[in-house]
Amino acid sequence: MITEVEAYKGPQDKACHAYGGRRTPRVEPLYGEGGTVYVYLVYGMHWLLNFSTAGEGRPEGVLVRAILTDPDGARDPVVGPGNVSRYLRIDKRLDGADATDSKQMWLEDRGVRVPARCVRRGPRVGVEFAGPYWAARPWRFWIEQQEDA
DNA sequence: CAAGTGATTAGC
DNA sequence: CTAATCACTTGC
Numbered sequence: 001m002i003t004e005v006e007a008y009k010g011p012q013d014k015a016c017h018a019y020g021g022r023r024t025p026r027v028e029p030l031y032g033e034g035g036t037v038y039v040y041l042v043y044g045m046h047w048l049l050n051f052s053t054a055g056e057g058r059p060e061g062v063l064v065r066a067i068l069t070d071p072d073g074a075r076d077p078v079v080g081p082g083n084v085s086r087y088l089r090i091d092k093r094l095d096g097a098d099a100t101d102s103k104q105m106w107l108e109d110r111g112v113r114v115p116a117r118c119v120r121r122g123p124r125v126g127v128e129f130a131g132p133y134w135a136a137r138p139w140r141f142w143i144e145q146q147e148d149a
Numbered sequence: 150c151a152a153g154t155g156a157t158t159a160g161c
Numbered sequence: 162c163t164a165a166t167c168a169c170t171t172g173c
Binding site for chain 3 (some may be wrong): 006008015016017040041042043044045046048050063065080081082083124125126127129130
Binding site for chain 2 (some may be wrong): 022024025026040041042043044045046092
């Protein structure tokens with residue numbers, strides 16, 4: 001279960017790999033139809049898992065930052081995008097896959113209802129290079145368990 | 150807080 | 162071709 005994501009909002013978002021309409025081979029999957037998997041290597045050792053979310057030609061997506069590995073949250077969450085990919089054995093091979101029609105990677109709606117009060121929002125992580133304005137956009141979202149939830 | 154790490158990219 | 166960059170993690 002995905003419990004934390006960050007949004008990257010296309011050409012105008014300075015933290016987005018497609019900033020300014022940049023369209024290099026690496027970011028091409030981000031320009032794909034919604035559900036296209038975008039995986040890339042950062043800092044020479046960490047694969048980061050993203051899903052393209054807009055439409056063909058619109059380079060917007062979400063980065064998966066944390067997951068729960070069991071339905072009840074009894075086990076510790078896997079926190080940090082590099083750790084998520086290591087846990088799921090994600091690497092370059094999944095880059096460009098179609099998550100709406102793939103045996104390697106897909107998403108399931110299991111009908112879990114998350115109360116609005118459990119949803120937190122804040123600035124994205126590690127995007128200071130994009131400058132103070134874009135680094136401050138509250139486009140990271142995560143779920144926080146409540147005592148009474 | 151610094152190091153480790155290597156694909157990717159822009160710029161000659 | 163070269164050099165800079167970088168959506169991170171770990172360990173001090």
